[in-house]
Amino acid sequence: MSTLPAVKCQNCTLYTEAGSLCAQITSDELDSLSNKSRTATLKRGESIDTEELLMWPIIAISSGVISLQHLLEDGRKTIAAFFMQGDIIDMRGISSRNRGHLIALNKVNLCRLSTAAFESIIEKNTSAQRVVWDNLRKQTYRAIDHSADLAKKHALEKLASFIFECKRRQTITLSENSVVIPVRRVDLAEYLGMQPETVSRCFKDLEERGIIKFNGISNIRLLKAPILRRIANGDRNADAIQHPSKNKFKVLSFG
Known part of the structure; x- marks a missing residue:
């Protein structure tokens, strides 16, 4: 069994921060996820295009801030959400009409997670499962709070x-x-x-x-x-x- 994380994971906050996803999984699970996933760095204003999201719909943020933006025909835009370090973005099953655009607001380091490896780990590793569900639950609560803020x-x-x-x-x-x-x-x-x-x-x-x-x-x-x-x-x-x-x-x- 491997005792050290994959080289590209050793300094990643998704591994080094105790409450993050990769800190909860075994070395073998991390190796499997790392080998099948892809890291990327975005500059401010760069976006993740539709084809990339179809291939890699699950994204974990290592550092920086990504916004979920919606653009209207006349050029107006709104930022619906901010995703920050440790957040997991799951865009599976969302139509292109409702997906919006994921655009970096500063330098962003992220990991495009292999869907198959991610699902396998979540199915077997209850600690990783709790991290994922807790992250998605917090995203839901933030969306509810933000909706109330905008409305009232x-x-x-x-x-x-x-x-x-x-x-x-x-x-x-x-x-x-x-x-x-x-x-x-x-x-x-x-x-x-x-x-x-x-x-x-x-x-x-x-x-x-x-x-x-x-x-x-x-x-x-x-x-x-x-x-x-x-x-x-x-x-x-x-x-x-x-x-x-x-x-x-x-x-x-x-x-």
């Missing part, structure tokens, strides 16, 4: 919800109140159904009121996480936050 929440509430989504999903080790926003604001706007200017205005609004603080372009420190949570949950009573530059209370903008 205002701009600031949607952004607050997304900050907490990033906090739940981040895999790098940070301090308790630090959050990395892994996508550009233009992409975030497409995901939240807002204009990029509105996203920037909401971030500035939260920072001016001392709820968050930016450490660089994408790293946020939560200064008043409970208040941000109340905003994310739609609590309008959380909106009377003192503006630090003015000696008065100002109502947060929800437009």
Whole structure:
């Protein structure tokens, strides 16, 4: 029995991270899956075309962010979902009309999993099975939450919800109140159904009121996480936050 993973798997987060798929399988199972699967690296803006998805419909994300985008005839687009490190995308049985487009939002490392090897492992290995089902279940819950956000929440509430989504999903080790926003604001706007200017205005609004603080372009420190949570949950009573530059209370903008 092999005791070391395949060379291409040794530094892959799908193997090195304890909660990921390949960390749950035996060396022999990993060798079989690795030999029959294919790795790939995408640059920002590159997509996985339809023919590739027909041949390799199961994809595991090792690093980076892939978006599921839908394009309308007039060029408008919406981002329906973000897939990040550790996520498993299963596009089997989805018609081309409903499949959308998987497009990288930054540098993405992924593995196109052999369907036969994947199914064989999931059938026999209960630990791997739990990881897969847990991942797909979380994707479903995120889709439900996102649908509710788009339908009922205002701009600031949607952004607050997304900050907490990033906090739940981040895999790098940070301090308790630090959050990395892994996508550009233009992409975030497409995901939240807002204009990029509105996203920037909401971030500035939260920072001016001392709820968050930016450490660089994408790293946020939560200064008043409970208040941000109340905003994310739609609590309008959380909106009377003192503006630090003015000696008065100002109502947060929800437009």
